[in-house]
Amino acid sequence: MISYRGVQKVHRAIACIIKLSGADKMANLANARNKVLEAARAGASLIVLPECFNSPYGTQYFPKYAETLLPSPPTQDQSPSYHALSALAAEAKAYLVGGSIPELEPTTKKYYNTSLVFSPTGALIGTHRKTHLFDIDIPGKIRFKESEVLTPGEKLTTVELPEYGTIGLAICYDIRFPEAAMIAARRGAFLLVYPGAFNLTTGPLHWSLLGRARANDNQVYVAMCSPARDMSATYHAWGHSLVANPSAELLTEAGESEEIVYAELNSESIENTRKGIPIYTQRRFDLYPDVSAGRDN
Numbered sequence: 250m251i252s253y254r255g256v257q258k259v260h261r262a263i264a265c266i267i268k269l270s271g272a273d274k275m276a277n278l279a280n281a282r283n284k285v286l287e288a289a290r291a292g293a294s295l296i297v298l299p300e301c302f303n304s305p306y307g308t309q310y311f312p313k314y315a316e317t318l319l320p321s322p323p324t325q326d327q328s329p330s331y332h333a334l335s336a337l338a339a340e341a342k343a344y345l346v347g348g349s350i351p352e353l354e355p356t357t358k359k360y361y362n363t364s365l366v367f368s369p370t371g372a373l374i375g376t377h378r379k380t381h382l383f384d385i386d387i388p389g390k391i392r393f394k395e396s397e398v399l400t401p402g403e404k405l406t407t408v409e410l411p412e413y414g415t416i417g418l419a420i421c422y423d424i425r426f427p428e429a430a431m432i433a434a435r436r437g438a439f440l441l442v443y444p445g446a447f448n449l450t451t452g453p454l455h456w457s458l459l460g461r462a463r464a465n466d467n468q469v470y471v472a473m474c475s476p477a478r479d480m481s482a483t484y485h486a487w488g489h490s491l492v493a494n495p496s497a498e499l500l501t502e503a504g505e506s507e508e509i510v511y512a513e514l515n516s517e518s519i520e521n522t523r524k525g526i527p528i529y530t531q532r533r534f535d536l537y538p539d540v541s542a543g544r545d546n
């Protein structure tokens with residue numbers, strides 16, 4: 250077991266899938282199914298899909314692809330990704346972090362970028378709505394304003410995977426905010442999972458750096474899972490799904506095309522890293538109990 254808090258130690262295999270997400274939602278779901286089952290056959294017990302795995306990534310696509318998350322089968326047509334992921338986790342008999350999908354909240358009519366987590370029986374055991382929206386403007390390179398369409402989530406997310414451990418779950422731009430990662434680690438997460446879709450400007454600059462940084466800050470595993478690159482799409486994803494270990498070494502990293510990368514996770518690696526460089530227990534929380542106290546805006 251990987252987790253802390255009194256659970257036994259065993260080793261687990263994670264798979265991060267990098268896959269193309271085109272315009273046809275049902276084709277995207279079918280492609281995801283093939284890849285998840287392939288990862289499960291290869292022995293993965295926790296499988297992660299990319300951000301917006303059922304749609305192209307872009308503000309213009311969110312309303313068209315958005316689903317209301319309705320759990321009961323008669324409404325399956327309204328929530329095809331939800332039901333496909335639930336059935337897939339059960340078929341694969343694995344934990345499944347279903348990347349993310351655009352979500353429509355029916356009462357408020359607000360859109361979110363939402364990740365769903367399923368148990369090996371297909372039960373929904375966690376959800377995360379992207380809390381930090383991707384609003385950037387780098388002149389001549391990339392302008393992206395998720396907030397033109399999306400509403401940010403209002404909670405940080407950890408998910409208990411029974412007999413497996415706790416994971417921290419966040420989406421893409423969320424990784425740039427170390428406070429959220431640290432809170433997940435302090436809640437006992439052994440692994441931080443980020444479905445994400447960096448691009449050809451920010452990917453080479455920061456993707457792997459941020460994955461390794463969050464691993465290093467917290468001495469935990471980090472998994473980041475991206476769509477494959479499609480140069481005919483409006484958004485060019487960086488790709489490079491990866492897993493970093495608690496010492497911030499990359500255990501595996503994909504390229505830009507469809508691929509599945511695998512890594513073995515174990516609790517000894519976390520314990521040994523924390524023994525060797527004990528920053529986890531040396532933090533001076535007495536000096537920084539509330540980081541927001543220092544803000545100037």
Ligand SMILES: NC(=O)CC(=O)C(=O)O
Pocket residue numbers: 382383420421422423425445446447448451452
């Ligand atoms: N797409 C994102 O949410 C974030 C991203 O591309 C970046 O931070 O860079």
